[in-house]
Amino acid sequence: MKYTWSVAQELMRMNPPVFGGFKKVVKDTSFGGFDIPKGWQVFWVATVTHMEKNIFLDPERFDPSRFMGRSKSFLPFSYIPFTAGPHVCPGNEFARIEVLLILHHLIINYSWSEMVFDEPITRNPLPYPAKGLPIKLHRLEK
Ligand code: HEM
Helix, strand or coil, rough: CCCCCCHHHHHHHCCCCCCCCECCCCHHHHHCCCECCCCCCEEEHHHHCCCCCCCCCCCCCCCCCCCCCCHHCCCCCCCCCCCCCCCCCCCCCHHHHHHHHHHHHHHHHEEECCCCCCCCCCCCCEEEEEECCEEEECCCCC
């Protein structure tokens, strides 16, 4: 289950389910050489830090092991599929249980086969299988 969650974390790093969102600036701020006045709206985008090579080494490589035992060493607010701070997704622990349960049962009890060979990937706005990735599930004999 620990490894399964690392796989899910790595998937959410490379393909965050929530692309980004708006935040209201609550006090005059400077960031990256820009002065941002109180009251402005800013738009955060998860992949900006998720694919930053100074934070995630070799960011294009799918590597669940980067989340194994070391997740706390990433800079705060750099891994943000659920965002962070006062409005962090309150469902994040529940989402973790759902993801782990579904993956566990699909992997333990079924084999899968693709129904659309070489399905193209579109943007929706994140990368998404053009036909919704239909698969056939075959129940494994126990
Ligand atoms: C993989 C699954 C999920 C992802 C990636 C996700 C991601 C997010 C993100 C990025 C936000 C925006 C937070 C912000 O504005 O800073 C959010 C907010 C929220 N999420 Fe989730 N979420 C997931 C599952 C869930 C589930 C299962 C629930 C409830 C059972 C939930 C309930 C909420 C609520 C109520 C908010 C609004 C929080 C606020 O504005 O204070 N989410 N989520």
